[in-house]
Amino acid sequence: MSFQNETTETGESIRQPQTTVPEDTGVESLGETIIEAENLDVFYGDEQALNDINLPIPEQQVTALIGPSGCGKSTFLRCVNRMNDLITSARVEGNLYFRGKNLYDEDVDPVALRRTVGMVFQEPNPFPKSIYDNVAYGLRVQDKVENLDEQVEDALRRAALWDEVKDQLHTSGLDLSGGQQQRLCIARAIAPDPEVILMDEPASALDPVATSKIEDLIEDLAKDYTVVVVTHNMQQAARISDMTAVFLTGGELVEYDHTQKIFENPEHQRVEDYITGKFG
Numbered sequence: 001m002s003f004q005n006e007t008t009e010t011g012e013s014i015r016q017p018q019t020t021v022p023e024d025t026g027v028e029s030l031g032e033t034i035i036e037a038e039n040l041d042v043f044y045g046d047e048q049a050l051n052d053i054n055l056p057i058p059e060q061q062v063t064a065l066i067g068p069s070g071c072g073k074s075t076f077l078r079c080v081n082r083m084n085d086l087i088t089s090a091r092v093e094g095n096l097y098f099r100g101k102n103l104y105d106e107d108v109d110p111v112a113l114r115r116t117v118g119m120v121f122q123e124p125n126p127f128p129k130s131i132y133d134n135v136a137y138g139l140r141v142q143d144k145v146e147n148l149d150e151q152v153e154d155a156l157r158r159a160a161l162w163d164e165v166k167d168q169l170h171t172s173g174l175d176l177s178g179g180q181q182q183r184l185c186i187a188r189a190i191a192p193d194p195e196v197i198l199m200d201e202p203a204s205a206l207d208p209v210a211t212s213k214i215e216d217l218i219e220d221l222a223k224d225y226t227v228v229v230v231t232h233n234m235q236q237a238a239r240i241s242d243m244t245a246v247f248l249t250g251g252e253l254v255e256y257d258h259t260q261k262i263f264e265n266p267e268h269q270r271v272e273d274y275i276t277g278k279f280g
């Protein structure tokens with residue numbers, strides 16, 4: 001595998017991404033690689049959860065991670081913001097780059113990283129605080145309190161929630177519907193202005209109307225952010241993503257390509273069997 005390194009003014013070596021995002025297959029061309037896994041392995045104790053993953057994720061696109069239960073999708077997502085650090089049995093080997101910087105280098109601060117790489121979980125999990133305080137939380141932690149009202153409004157607008165909550169900003173976030181709570185969590189994640197939003201099955205606990213709003217929102221968010229989303233819902237992956245990575249049992253990444261190609265003409269029989277529902 002060949003790649004070049006560049007040296008910054010401070011003498012730090014920044015790796016240039018490989019241009020291995022699959023060639024355009026007729027859909028819009030892709031942005032630069034922002035996240036890149038290279039020979040990434042993850043173990044929980046003796047059990048291997050990800051096996052030699054090589055995956056370049058393009059900037060400002062939606063990348064879907066699909067595959068049967070237990071194939072390592074969430075594990076991959078948690079590597080990107082180093083949430084796996086919180087699991088004592090987890091061990092990461094290989095490389096995972098963010099804009100050419102290895103996220104597992106000793107000088108990377110995981111807390112600062114999580115401001116750049118936000119995360120939204122399957123179950124909406126607002127803090128037991130007001131709507132306003134939920135969104136303001138990350139901004140206050142970082143002491144970014146200038147024009148706080150405007151920042152909160154902007155995040156709620158970007159999360160397509162402002163019109164529904166603008167008259168009740170100081171009521172509890174827990175009083176919102178499930179779908180509204182999830183959009184509140186998205187507003188909370190985007191308020192500190194991250195570059196990447198990781199979403200782990202963000203709509204699987206929601207009804208169809210709320211799901212459709214989240215799907216529209218994800219497509220919208222990709223205009224400003226890079227979105228990496230785990231989903232079990234094949235139609236959802238096909239609808240909302242630009243790129244799709246198919247993980248299969250054993251923590252193996254079997255195929256990665258433009259979503260249209262994966263769903264219309266996958267290279268691997270196992271992938272076709274999975275997406276046509278023959279197993280999984």
Ligand SMILES: Nc1ncnc2c1ncn2[C@@H]1O[C@H](COP(=O)(O)OP(=O)(O)OP(=O)(O)O)[C@@H](O)[C@H]1O
Nearest residue numbers: 044049067068069070071072073074075076087089
């Ligand atoms: N905290 C943990 N401790 C030990 N093993 C874990 C832990 N989290 C995940 N695993 C194991 O790692 C493997 C991959 O799990 P992971 O949750 O990443 O898969 P997944 O594809 O996201 O599954 P699902 O679709 O069911 O959420 C599984 O075998 C799982 O049992």
